[in-house]
Amino acid sequence: MTMTFDALREALRENHARPEGPARNARAELLLAEAERIREPLALVEALGHQVQVYNYSSEKDKMLVPFARLLRIWDERPGDFDAHEAHSLHWIFKWVSSGMLDQPHIPLASIEKWLGEMEHRYRIAGHSERAVRQSEFRVARHVGDRTRAERAFAAWLAADRDRMSDCHACELHGQGSWHRELGDDERALETWQPVLAGEHTCAHEPHAVLASSLLPLVRLGRTGEARANHLRGYRMVxxxxxxxxxxxxxxxxxxxxxxxxxxxxxxxxxxxxxxxxxxxxxxxxxxxxxxxxxxxxxxxxxxxxxxxxxxxxxxxxxxxxxxxxxxxxxxxxxxxxxxxxxAVSTAVRTQLDRRPLAERLPLGVRAARLAPATASGTPVREDAAPRDSAVPVPETPGAGAPDLAGLLAEARRLSAAQHPDAGRTWAAAADEAERSGTELSVRDRAEIEDHRAMAGATEPARSVALFASAAALYEEAGDLGEAAAARARGAYALALDGRYEEALAAVEEPCARALALHAAGGATTRQASGALLCRVRILAERFGESDEAVAEVGRAAREVLALAEPRRDEERVAARVAEAYTALGDVAAYGEDVTGAVELYARSAEVYEAAGLPWFAVEPWMRLAGAARHLGDLDTALRAARSALEHGAGRAGARGRARLHLQVAELLAGAGEFAEASEHALEGAHWADEAGESAGLGAYARHQLGGHLLRLGRSAEAAAVLEAVLPDLTVEGHGDGTVVQTLWWLGDALTALGEPRAAAEHWLRGAELASAWPEQRDHAVLANLAGEALFRAELHAQAERAYERAGELWRSLGDVRAVVRTLRVRAWIALREERAADAVAFMASAARECEVMLAPSDGGAGGAAAEWLAELADTHRQSAELVAESGDRETALGYAERAVAGYGAAGADFLDPRTGAELMAAWLEAELGRGAAAAARARRVREVYSGRTDEGARERVAEAESILEHAEGQE
Known part of the structure; x- marks a missing residue:
C-alpha cells in the first residue's frame, strides 16, 4: 500500500531524529522509493533533501552528490515543485556539496572551482549575500595551500553581510578560529571560539567540534584544566x-x-x-x-x-x-x-606525525586500562623498580661518576643519622657495589647492611626475620650489644607482620629487657633501648581494637617508651621514638572516645617530628589529627592538618600514600563547600591511585568523589563523563552500596541537567533497587520519585506512572502525606497524556481527599500546618482546573478554580500570588465561557491587589489582568 504524503512526512521526521549511521541512511533510501510512488512532486523533493542531509552527516558522505544533482535538475526544470522551505534548503545544501566535493580526492579541482562559480551565480540570482560563497572559497584555498587566496577569501567572508544562507554563528566561529590556530595564534583561536565554548552559540554539531579543536591550543598555552574539561565534555558529545x-x-x-x-x-x-x-x-x-x-x-x-x-x-x-x-x-x-x-596536505600530515608530547601526564579523571610496564626497548621492568615519584637517583656504576664504596657507606650512615627515608636505598647501593667490586666488608658494615635489608623487606616479613637475626649476630660480633638487642626486637616485630603474633610477643620480651639493662649500665643508647620498647608497642598494635584490654596494653607500652625517651628527647635519634609513642597514645585516646585528647596527642607527635627535622615522619600524625578534628567538627584544624600531611608526604609517600593524602584534603574541602579545590585534589588522588595500580579500588572512590564535586560546581558534562566511566569499577562488595547509590544518584542529576532524562531515569531506578534493601527507606522513595519525573520528561508515560506509584507507596509508609499528594497529582497528568481523562480526575480527587484528611483535625483556621495544608489543597484544585480545562470542560474547570481561589484566601496572606494566579485562571475561563463581565470583574480585583507595586511579579500579574480586560471588553 502506497504511503500518504502526511505519513511520509512523519516518517521523514522520525528518521531525522534517529542516530547517524547506515541504518538511518538505509531508511532514507526506502523513504525515497515511497516518495516516488506517491506522485506528489513536493514529496519527492522532500525525500531527496532528507537523503542528502543524512548522507552528509554519516560515513557515507560521498553518496550525497547523486541525490543533490537530481534535486538541482528538478529545480532547474520545475522550480514550482519546491515550496519556500525546500527552495531555501536547496540553496543551503550547496555549501555541503561544495565541502563534500573538496573532501573527495577523485573529484578534479577544476570541477570544484566550476561548482564554486555555479554556487556564486545561483546565490546572486536568489538575492543572497556572498558570505557563504566566500567561506566556501576560503575552504578551497586553505585546503590546497594557497595562502594568499585564503587570506583574501577569509577577509571577504567576514566583511560580507550575514543572511539566511550563512552558516550558523557557532559553525562560522569554529572555522574562523581554526584558521587562527593553523596560523599559530592559539590565543586568538580560543578568543574566537569562546562564545561557542560558553554556550552562547550552539547547533547540532557545536560546541562538539570546537571543544575538540580547542584541546591542543589550551595545552600549549598551559591551560590544562580547561583542556581536561573540554575533553571530558567534548568526547562524550561526539x-x-x-x-x-x-x-x-x-x-x-x-x-x-x-x-x-x-x-x-x-x-x-x-x-x-x-x-x-x-x-x-x-x-x-x-x-x-x-x-x-x-x-x-x-x-x-x-x-x-x-x-x-x-x-x-x-x-x-x-x-x-x-x-x-x-x-x-x-x-x-x-x-x-x-x-x-x-x-599542502602531505606537508600538514607529516607535521602532525612529527609532533612531540606536550605533557608527560595530564590526569583526566577517567580511568583507562594501564599499559604493561615496559622500557624504551619494550622489555618489562622489574616489579620492585623505584616508584616514579622517587626523589633518589639510582646510583651509577663506578667509572661513570658514581661515588666509590667508601663514599656510599659514608652517605648511607649520614642519611641513617638523619633518619632520612632514602637511607635504605643508599645502603642497598653500597651492598651492590661491595658485591660488584668483591670488596670484603667489616663486620660492622655487614651488620648495618643486613639490618637495612631487613627493614627494606617489609613486604616479605619471613625473610626480614632471618635478616634481623643475622644482623643481631653481626652487631654482637662487632661488640655493639645495644644495637644487637634492638635488631632482635625488630625481628620480633617482623614475626608479627608475618602473622605470628603470639610468637612475636614472646620474642620481644628478652631483647627489651636486655636493652633496658644495657641502657642502665651505659651499654646501650636511649635510641636503642627506646627502639626495642617501641617494637613492643608496634606488635601490640597489631591487635589494636580487638578488646579494651588490648588497647590498654598499647597505652601502657607507649607510656613506657615515653618514660624512657621523653627526658632524653634531644639525644641522637630519640625524638622519633617520642613522637611515635605520642601517636600510639593518640590512637588509644581516640578509641576511648576522648577525641579532644587524641587531637592534642597527634598534634604533639607531629610537632616533635617537625622540631627534630623529620617532617616526612609527621605525615601519619597529621593525617590522624585531620580525621579526629573532623570528627569534632573543627574543619579548619582538620584542613590545616591534612594540608600539612600532603605537604610533607607528597614527595615521599609513594603513589598509594599520595592518593590517600589528596583524597583526605578533597573530602575536607568538600565538607567546607570548597568544591573547586576539592575536585583538583580528587583528580590528583585518582591519578596517584592509578599509578599505584589501584584504579578499581582507591582510584574508583577518588573518581566517585570527583564526579560529585564537578556536579556541585555545575560542570554537569564533565561530571557525567567521570561518573559514567567509574560505574563499572564500583561494586557493592568493594565500595559499599552507599557509594554505588550515591554515584547513580549524582549521575542521574548530571544527565538531567544535560537534557537526557531517559538515561537519568535508568540510573535512578538502579539506585532505587539498591536502596530498597536499606532499613531507612527515604532514599528509596526519593530515587523512585526522581525516576518518575525523568520518565515523564522523556514521555515514557507508562514507566513514569509505575515509578510514581512505587514512590507514592513508599512516601505513605514514611508518613510523608505531602509527597503522596504530589505523586497523585503527577499521575493525574500522566493519565491525561494517555487520554485516560476519568483516571486523571480520579487521581486529582484522591489527592484532594488526602489534603482534606490532614485538615480534618484542625479548626480550619489560618496559620501553622493548617495554612500549609489549605494551600496544598488549593494547589490540587488549581491543577484540577487546568487538567479539566485541557480536556475541554470549562464549566467544571471554573468550579475548581474558584475553590482554589477560596483555598488560597483561607491559607492567608503568604499565599497572595497563588491566589491571584488562580483568580486570573478563573477570569480566563469566564471569558472563554462568554461571561465577559464576570471575567472583567475578576481581572479588576487582581489589578487592584497589585496597585502601587512595581516588582516584576506584580507587573506580570497586572499585564495579564489588562489582557483579560481587553478580551472581556471585546466580548461586551
Missing part, C-alpha cells in the same frame, strides 16, 4: 556521532600528546568502523594520521609489541599499526595533493 570522526581524532591526538595513551586506545576501540569507513576520505585521513601518531608514541615508550585496536581484518600491535596507518595516511594525502597540484 562518541556516538558517526559524522564526527575528525573531532574524535582530535581527542585521540590530545590523549596521545598528554601521557594518556591508554585513554586514546580506548577511544580507538569505541569506533572500529572508523578505520575502514571510506565515504569521507578527509576525516579518514585525520583519523589515520592520529592513529599513526599514537602508535609511534606507544612504540617510543616501549609498547611497540602491545596488542591495540585496529582494522577488523587482523590482530595488530602498536608497531605494526603505526606503519600501516602512516602508509595509508600518506597515500591518501598524496591523492589529495595529486588532485590539488600542491604538497
Amino acid at each position: 562518541r556516538e556521532m558517526e559524522s564526527m570522526r575528525s573531532s574524535v581524532a582530535r581527542h585521540v591526538e590530545f590523549c596521545a600528546l598528554t601521557g594518556n595513551e591508554p585513554r586514546a586506545l580506548e577511544i580507538l576501540a569505541d569506533r572500529p568502523s572508523y578505520f575502514t569507513d571510506s565515504g569521507d576520505p578527509d576525516s579518514l585521513l585525520d583519523f589515520l594520521a592520529v592513529t599513526a601518531l599514537l602508535m609511534d608514541r606507544l612504540t617510543a615508550i616501549g609498547h611497540g609489541e602491545q596488542d591495540v585496536p585496529g582494522p577488523a581484518d587482523g590482530r595488530w600491535t602498536a608497531r605494526a599499526l603505526a606503519g600501516h596507518a602512516r602508509e595509508r595516511a600518506l597515500a591518501l594525502a598524496g591523492r589529495f595533493d595529486a588532485r590539488n597540484g600542491t604538497d
Whole structure:
C-alpha cells in the first residue's frame, strides 16, 4: 500500500531524529522509493533533501552528490515543485556539496572551482549575500595551500553581510578560529571560539567540534584544566556521532600528546568502523594520521609489541599499526595533493606525525586500562623498580661518576643519622657495589647492611626475620650489644607482620629487657633501648581494637617508651621514638572516645617530628589529627592538618600514600563547600591511585568523589563523563552500596541537567533497587520519585506512572502525606497524556481527599500546618482546573478554580500570588465561557491587589489582568 504524503512526512521526521549511521541512511533510501510512488512532486523533493542531509552527516558522505544533482535538475526544470522551505534548503545544501566535493580526492579541482562559480551565480540570482560563497572559497584555498587566496577569501567572508544562507554563528566561529590556530595564534583561536565554548552559540554539531579543536591550543598555552574539561565534555558529545570522526581524532591526538595513551586506545576501540569507513576520505585521513601518531608514541615508550585496536581484518600491535596507518595516511594525502597540484596536505600530515608530547601526564579523571610496564626497548621492568615519584637517583656504576664504596657507606650512615627515608636505598647501593667490586666488608658494615635489608623487606616479613637475626649476630660480633638487642626486637616485630603474633610477643620480651639493662649500665643508647620498647608497642598494635584490654596494653607500652625517651628527647635519634609513642597514645585516646585528647596527642607527635627535622615522619600524625578534628567538627584544624600531611608526604609517600593524602584534603574541602579545590585534589588522588595500580579500588572512590564535586560546581558534562566511566569499577562488595547509590544518584542529576532524562531515569531506578534493601527507606522513595519525573520528561508515560506509584507507596509508609499528594497529582497528568481523562480526575480527587484528611483535625483556621495544608489543597484544585480545562470542560474547570481561589484566601496572606494566579485562571475561563463581565470583574480585583507595586511579579500579574480586560471588553 502506497504511503500518504502526511505519513511520509512523519516518517521523514522520525528518521531525522534517529542516530547517524547506515541504518538511518538505509531508511532514507526506502523513504525515497515511497516518495516516488506517491506522485506528489513536493514529496519527492522532500525525500531527496532528507537523503542528502543524512548522507552528509554519516560515513557515507560521498553518496550525497547523486541525490543533490537530481534535486538541482528538478529545480532547474520545475522550480514550482519546491515550496519556500525546500527552495531555501536547496540553496543551503550547496555549501555541503561544495565541502563534500573538496573532501573527495577523485573529484578534479577544476570541477570544484566550476561548482564554486555555479554556487556564486545561483546565490546572486536568489538575492543572497556572498558570505557563504566566500567561506566556501576560503575552504578551497586553505585546503590546497594557497595562502594568499585564503587570506583574501577569509577577509571577504567576514566583511560580507550575514543572511539566511550563512552558516550558523557557532559553525562560522569554529572555522574562523581554526584558521587562527593553523596560523599559530592559539590565543586568538580560543578568543574566537569562546562564545561557542560558553554556550552562547550552539547547533547540532557545536560546541562538539570546537571543544575538540580547542584541546591542543589550551595545552600549549598551559591551560590544562580547561583542556581536561573540554575533553571530558567534548568526547562524550561526539562518541556516538558517526559524522564526527575528525573531532574524535582530535581527542585521540590530545590523549596521545598528554601521557594518556591508554585513554586514546580506548577511544580507538569505541569506533572500529572508523578505520575502514571510506565515504569521507578527509576525516579518514585525520583519523589515520592520529592513529599513526599514537602508535609511534606507544612504540617510543616501549609498547611497540602491545596488542591495540585496529582494522577488523587482523590482530595488530602498536608497531605494526603505526606503519600501516602512516602508509595509508600518506597515500591518501598524496591523492589529495595529486588532485590539488600542491604538497599542502602531505606537508600538514607529516607535521602532525612529527609532533612531540606536550605533557608527560595530564590526569583526566577517567580511568583507562594501564599499559604493561615496559622500557624504551619494550622489555618489562622489574616489579620492585623505584616508584616514579622517587626523589633518589639510582646510583651509577663506578667509572661513570658514581661515588666509590667508601663514599656510599659514608652517605648511607649520614642519611641513617638523619633518619632520612632514602637511607635504605643508599645502603642497598653500597651492598651492590661491595658485591660488584668483591670488596670484603667489616663486620660492622655487614651488620648495618643486613639490618637495612631487613627493614627494606617489609613486604616479605619471613625473610626480614632471618635478616634481623643475622644482623643481631653481626652487631654482637662487632661488640655493639645495644644495637644487637634492638635488631632482635625488630625481628620480633617482623614475626608479627608475618602473622605470628603470639610468637612475636614472646620474642620481644628478652631483647627489651636486655636493652633496658644495657641502657642502665651505659651499654646501650636511649635510641636503642627506646627502639626495642617501641617494637613492643608496634606488635601490640597489631591487635589494636580487638578488646579494651588490648588497647590498654598499647597505652601502657607507649607510656613506657615515653618514660624512657621523653627526658632524653634531644639525644641522637630519640625524638622519633617520642613522637611515635605520642601517636600510639593518640590512637588509644581516640578509641576511648576522648577525641579532644587524641587531637592534642597527634598534634604533639607531629610537632616533635617537625622540631627534630623529620617532617616526612609527621605525615601519619597529621593525617590522624585531620580525621579526629573532623570528627569534632573543627574543619579548619582538620584542613590545616591534612594540608600539612600532603605537604610533607607528597614527595615521599609513594603513589598509594599520595592518593590517600589528596583524597583526605578533597573530602575536607568538600565538607567546607570548597568544591573547586576539592575536585583538583580528587583528580590528583585518582591519578596517584592509578599509578599505584589501584584504579578499581582507591582510584574508583577518588573518581566517585570527583564526579560529585564537578556536579556541585555545575560542570554537569564533565561530571557525567567521570561518573559514567567509574560505574563499572564500583561494586557493592568493594565500595559499599552507599557509594554505588550515591554515584547513580549524582549521575542521574548530571544527565538531567544535560537534557537526557531517559538515561537519568535508568540510573535512578538502579539506585532505587539498591536502596530498597536499606532499613531507612527515604532514599528509596526519593530515587523512585526522581525516576518518575525523568520518565515523564522523556514521555515514557507508562514507566513514569509505575515509578510514581512505587514512590507514592513508599512516601505513605514514611508518613510523608505531602509527597503522596504530589505523586497523585503527577499521575493525574500522566493519565491525561494517555487520554485516560476519568483516571486523571480520579487521581486529582484522591489527592484532594488526602489534603482534606490532614485538615480534618484542625479548626480550619489560618496559620501553622493548617495554612500549609489549605494551600496544598488549593494547589490540587488549581491543577484540577487546568487538567479539566485541557480536556475541554470549562464549566467544571471554573468550579475548581474558584475553590482554589477560596483555598488560597483561607491559607492567608503568604499565599497572595497563588491566589491571584488562580483568580486570573478563573477570569480566563469566564471569558472563554462568554461571561465577559464576570471575567472583567475578576481581572479588576487582581489589578487592584497589585496597585502601587512595581516588582516584576506584580507587573506580570497586572499585564495579564489588562489582557483579560481587553478580551472581556471585546466580548461586551
